[in-house]
Amino acid sequence: MSNEHNITIDPSALERISALRAAGTPSFGQDDNLRVIVEGGGCSGFQYKMEASGDKNDDDIIFENAVVIDEVSLQFLKDSTIKFQNDLMGAMFVIDNPNAISSCGCQTSFAIDPSKL
Numbered sequence: 001m002s003n004e005h006n007i008t009i010d011p012s013a014l015e016r017i018s019a020l021r022a023a024g025t026p027s028f029g030q031d032d033n034l035r036v037i038v039e040g041g042g043c044s045g046f047q048y049k050m051e052a053s054g055d056k057n058d059d060d061i062i063f064e065n066a067v068v069i070d071e072v073s074l075q076f077l078k079d080s081t082i083k084f085q086n087d088l089m090g091a092m093f094v095i096d097n098p099n100a101i102s103s104c105g106c107q108t109s110f111a112i113d114p115s116k117l
Contacts, residue, residue: 005063005074006078006080007063007069007074007077007078007080008080008081008082009064009067009081009082010081010082012083012084012085013066013067013082013083013084015084016084016093017034018066020032020052027052029054031054032052032053033052033065033066034051034053034066034067034068035050035052035067035068035069036048036067036068037051037069037073038072038073038076041109042109043109044102044103044104044110045110045111045112046109046110046112047109047110048109048110053068056068061074076097076099077095079097079099080096080097080098080099081095083095083096099113099116100112101113
């Protein structure tokens with residue numbers, strides 16, 4: 001589902017977050033959300049970091065009651081879709097970011113066109 005920030009949370013991601021919450025493990029609690037952070041680093045300049053988080057900071061926006069993104073990271077994720085995939089590369093959350101002009105094979109590192117910010 002999309003929203004005013006043009007972030008789409010794919011049903012595959014929502015289903016996986018629900019399953020993780022239902023399992024209630026120490027690494028992903030029943031009240032946790034998936035926190036998505038963009039930080040400098042990786043082989044392409046920026047990298048995605050994803051973690052379970054029950055915290056909400058003042059600059060956080062919660063999408064679909066499941067995914068939390070801070071305002072700084074949000075500018076790099078405009079028009080993106082967050083999905084969960086299970087394939088030969090493994091089971092993981094992935095981000096389809098149309099603003100990325102290049103990315104690494106690991107699917108966590110990317111470069112962005114500065115004019116898109």
